[in-house]
Amino acid sequence: MVKKLQKLSADKKKSNAQLSSTVKDSAQQIWLAGLGAFSKAQEEGGKVFEALVKEGLTIQRKTQAVAEEKITEATSRVTTMASDIGSKAQGQWDKLENIFEDRVAKALSKLGVPSARDLEALSARVDALAKGSKAAPAKAAAKPAAKAPAKRAPAVKKAAPAKAAAKPAAKAPAKKAAARKPAARAAADTGASTPSAS
Numbered sequence: 001m002v003k004k005l006q007k008l009s010a011d012k013k014k015s016n017a018q019l020s021s022t023v024k025d026s027a028q029q030i031w032l033a034g035l036g037a038f039s040k041a042q043e044e045g046g047k048v049f050e051a052l053v054k055e056g057l058t059i060q061r062k063t064q065a066v067a068e069e070k071i072t073e074a075t076s077r078v079t080t081m082a083s084d085i086g087s088k089a090q091g092q093w094d095k096l097e098n099i100f101e102d103r104v105a106k107a108l109s110k111l112g113v114p115s116a117r118d119l120e121a122l123s124a125r126v127d128a129l130a131k132g133s134k135a136a137p138a139k140a141a142a143k144p145a146a147k148a149p150a151k152r153a154p155a156v157k158k159a160a161p162a163k164a165a166a167k168p169a170a171k172a173p174a175k176k177a178a179a180r181k182p183a184a185r186a187a188a189d190t191g192a193s194t195p196s197a198s
Contacts, residue, residue: 041048105115114122 109115
């Protein structure tokens, strides 16, 4: 049995030696193939490198053109979307502003604060009254100037009632006396004018 084991171990040594020699030969061949590829790459590497650079430039130009097209398309889409959103937002702001104005107007009217329309109407009425009052004194001033000498006695009568209206209880007897005095004066004026005329 020892002989068999020795024979087997010898066979194993031979097979191990053969295996290691084949591995050495393969490694040597791989090394030589790598050196050959390296030398070829050095010889033709410049040419291959230049060809790769040219291909890279053409690919870069194509991708830039496609990217620019996509960017312009995306920009136009975003611009239209932004304008749509802006118009919708403006409409919503307008609605919100109207609602706010209505609520403020209701609250102010509940508190009794006049609105802008009320103030404008009041201002228009004041202007109209001011214009009317300016026109009325001008007409009144024109008429008394023409008839002033003939109506002096009635002017005195008008003044007395105005004073009587201010103090009606105290001046009631004075009112009657004031009415008698202008009549007496008018009679005196007519009597005085009659003798001078004769």
